[in-house]
Amino acid sequence: MRKAVALFLTIALLLVCIPNAFAARTTIIFWHYPQDEYSDAWWEEWIEEYNNSQNEVYVELEWVPMDGWNVKLKGAQAAGTAPDIYGMPLADAGRNVTNGTVLAFDEYVDPAIWEDLTDVARQYTYINGSYWSFPRYLEPSAMLLWRKDLFEAAGLDPEMPPTTWDELIETGKKLKTDTCWGLHIPTNEADIGWTTWGMQYGLSGSLALNDDWSKSRMSELEGYHQLANFFNDVYWANIAPEQAIYGYGSIDALCENRCAMLMTGSWSLATVLIDYPEMVDKIGVSHFPTPDGSYDHATASMGGYCVLMDKLTEHPQECADFLVWMFTRDPAVMYDFFERSHFSKFSPWKSVESMIAQADTYSINPWLETVMDTVIPYSIPEPIYPWEVTYAFGRAVNRILLEGYDAEEALRIADDEVNKYIENFGLAGQNLKN
Amino acid sequence: MNERHITGLTASKGPKRSRRQLTRQLRNNLEGMLLVIPALLLITIFAIIPMIYALFSSVYDVSLYTGTEFVGFENYQRVLHDTVFWSTFKTAFRYMLYVIPASLLLAFMLANLMIRIPKKAAGIFKASIYIPNVISGVITSVIFIFIYDYDSGLANVLLEKIGIKRIGWVTDTKYAMLAVAIPAIWMSLGGTTLIMLSGLNDIPTVYYEAASIDGANAFQQLYKITLPSMRNVFIYLLVTSIVGSMQVFELPNLITHGGPLYSTTTPNLHIYTHFINDTSLGYTVAASLVIFLLLAGLTAVIFRLISSEKSME
Structure with missing residues (x-):
């Protein structure tokens, strides 16, 4: 009997003590979606380092697949079980501020850390007088990659990519064979919409919405007409697949000889360097062609990723401390990320930029100079207006290609769709200010 | 004709039944009701309550984080237009x-x-x-x-x-x-x-x-x-x-x-x-x-x- 009582008491004591032992450490839930292997490994290794470096906070990293991300996050927010912090595209910081789903970091960090932000990054994170995100990296969204060996085989100069739209189409015709497309560009409405933000701005001098987001003006802007007609010209030249072979983020079509020229973002450079090292000498990189061949106006938008803090987190201080540890305590942490990316991405933090400047980056990434000189200086930040506006332009292009509309009519319908959305969701006056 | 006739209660009376018969019928009914309860509970939890909640939510501008605001039939108008x-x-x-x-x-x-x-x-x-x-x-x-x-x-x-x-x-x-x-x-x-x-x-x-x-x-x-x-x-x-x-x-x-x-x-x-x-x-x-x-x-x-x-x- 005494043994049984002793056993019972021991178990009861353990049950009381064990949870307390665990409770001593605050757990932060961090959601991110898997990206490149090197990027995921960077998160995992440095988070482990952080967890081992102290006993107060435990960061639990959960990988959530990109295709289920929106529904899982929305579901968790509805159920009150959203993660404490989560990774997101840079421009989504603004959308989350509008939606009221994120918490500003101002109260929880030393304001001096923000002085280390580059101007481009500050545009994304400093909104309505507060800092809302820790930016991780920047990258231009649209460039032209081409296969030098296929240019040579077609009797073209492998070092001379097309610079105008007309040249692009003519070159595409010369490069197209039975098994290899001349050009690969996005074909679905969402990709057509967002990958051309830079071109939309570069050609029009502004984006689809007016400054206070009260009106869509695509049909009024000549640049939108030009861009929509460019997609139409490519379509009818029959140099690109009507249905993209791979997603916009993929380099595979170019490396697997299925296209000779590819529109893609700078992330693809890391993929070539890591996954297709034998192709490095065969691939050239330039800004995406423009109507007149000049590159001194935007051809790409400058996107990237950041980490946001959920508005309802119970541990805002712990979240902020972790992010400060990762992003601003020691530039070596972020430098490690850029080194793993073969310097295909760009730092939003000046101190990290300085470290990168000391490294022999041009020998690691042979295309870096071109990207730094001809793409990045003219890139624009991604717009933070709702995705519906972006999709509307994609649909306008498809109306021209698939339904035979002219650009004027297709863009007018797009304007009508967006203006209806503005009216339905009270968008007017919601544009956020830095 | 009074209401009892209309509802058929009179017809079901028939010859007087014994107390034992009534008790057995009551027990049978009770068993049936008990068997129905789990299904009824599930329907209530997963269909009826969400439906009532949805009806309630549909007249509000429901935001997950920034509170709700009564908007009447505005949401329906948006849908129907x-x-x-x-x-x-x-x-x-x-x-x-x-x-x-x-x-x-x-x-x-x-x-x-x-x-x-x-x-x-x-x-x-x-x-x-x-x-x-x-x-x-x-x-x-x-x-x-x-x-x-x-x-x-x-x-x-x-x-x-x-x-x-x-x-x-x-x-x-x-x-x-x-x-x-x-x-x-x-x-x-x-x-x-x-x-x-x-x-x-x-x-x-x-x-x-x-x-x-x-x-x-x-x-x-x-x-x-x-x-x-x-x-x-x-x-x-x-x-x-x-x-x-x-x-x-x-x-x-x-x-x-x-x-x-x-x-x-x-x-x-x-x-x-x-x-x-x-x-x-x-x-x-x-x-x-x-x-x-x-x-x-x-x-x-x-x-x-x-x-x-x-x-x-």
């Missing part, structure tokens, strides 16, 4: 036209084939035709995404073999619905065929023997015996297919993402897209309720037709 919302019903109707006739016709032909071949072969045939039924919609979608690959997908390779130009199956408005309908037919064929087969097996063979003696040919037997005898099977399959088609979500979501130009955006996919993208849930909830009412109405009409005397003849 949304041209895309109404176009999703046209899409669902187009989907029905693609899927239901083809599915019923193919299943009918296959079922007729199966009752004519040897039993062993029919068994293998049945099993193989039913396999797509047990494959999830997600896996089916992935399989067909590969089939519709523009460059190396089976569909375009076959078209090229017969001299037809490649098709942008999921990016061309002319073919996107077909691209969704083909896997839908493939998935539903097994179940539909087996139901048809059981219907065919229920028709007494003497009908056909008598018809043969009277000199009826195969077409006359089909028209005068098989089709009339299968009417209730057809009605059942038609009803379930119509209701299922109105609710289709997985295939268009994964294969075409509702595009291009909303040509495969079905009502449920439209709601889902708004749930994911909107800043508030008001539109989503109101649209769900409107679709629920329309579907309930459609189902009621169909069941009314089915349960009518005419259909039971």
Whole structure:
């Protein structure tokens, strides 16, 4: 009997003590979606380092697949079980501020850390007088990659990519064979919409919405007409697949000889360097062609990723401390990320930029100079207006290609769709200010 | 005549029953009620309460983080004035036209084939035709995404073999619905065929023997015996297919993402897209309720037709 009582008491004591032992450490839930292997490994290794470096906070990293991300996050927010912090595209910081789903970091960090932000990054994170995100990296969204060996085989100069739209189409015709497309560009409405933000701005001098987001003006802007007609010209030249072979983020079509020229973002450079090292000498990189061949106006938008803090987190201080540890305590942490990316991405933090400047980056990434000189200086930040506006332009292009509309009519319908959305969701006056 | 007579209580009284009989009846009723309670609880938790909550939410501008604001019928107005919302019903109707006739016709032909071949072969045939039924919609979608690959997908390779130009199956408005309908037919064929087969097996063979003696040919037997005898099977399959088609979500979501130009955006996919993208849930909830009412109405009409005397003849 005494043994049984002793056993019972021991178990009861353990049950009381064990949870307390665990409770001593605050757990932060961090959601991110898997990206490149090197990027995921960077998160995992440095988070482990952080967890081992102290006993107060435990960061639990959960990988959530990109295709289920929106529904899982929305579901968790509805159920009150959203993660404490989560990774997101840079421009989504603004959308989350509008939606009221994120918490500003101002109260929880030393304001001096923000002085280390580059101007481009500050545009994304400093909104309505507060800092809302820790930016991780920047990258231009649209460039032209081409296969030098296929240019040579077609009797073209492998070092001379097309610079105008007309040249692009003519070159595409010369490069197209039975098994290899001349050009690969996005074909679905969402990709057509967002990958051309830079071109939309570069050609029009502004984006689809007016400054206070009260009106869509695509049909009024000549640049939108030009861009929509460019997609139409490519379509009818029959140099690109009507249905993209791979997603916009993929380099595979170019490396697997299925296209000779590819529109893609700078992330693809890391993929070539890591996954297709034998192709490095065969691939050239330039800004995406423009109507007149000049590159001194935007051809790409400058996107990237950041980490946001959920508005309802119970541990805002712990979240902020972790992010400060990762992003601003020691530039070596972020430098490690850029080194793993073969310097295909760009730092939003000046101190990290300085470290990168000391490294022999041009020998690691042979295309870096071109990207730094001809793409990045003219890139624009991604717009933070709702995705519906972006999709509307994609649909306008498809109306021209698939339904035979002219650009004027297709863009007018797009304007009508967006203006209806503005009216339905009270968008007017919601544009956020830095 | 007083109310007791109208409700039939008087009629049920009959001869006086003993107390023991009443107790037994009460116990039986109690047992029945106890058995119903779990189902009733589940329906209350997962259907009735959410429905009441949805009705309540639909008149508010519901935001997950920034509080709610009473907006009256504004959400309903937005839904009812949304041209895309109404176009999703046209899409669902187009989907029905693609899927239901083809599915019923193919299943009918296959079922007729199966009752004519040897039993062993029919068994293998049945099993193989039913396999797509047990494959999830997600896996089916992935399989067909590969089939519709523009460059190396089976569909375009076959078209090229017969001299037809490649098709942008999921990016061309002319073919996107077909691209969704083909896997839908493939998935539903097994179940539909087996139901048809059981219907065919229920028709007494003497009908056909008598018809043969009277000199009826195969077409006359089909028209005068098989089709009339299968009417209730057809009605059942038609009803379930119509209701299922109105609710289709997985295939268009994964294969075409509702595009291009909303040509495969079905009502449920439209709601889902708004749930994911909107800043508030008001539109989503109101649209769900409107679709629920329309579907309930459609189902009621169909069941009314089915349960009518005419259909039971």
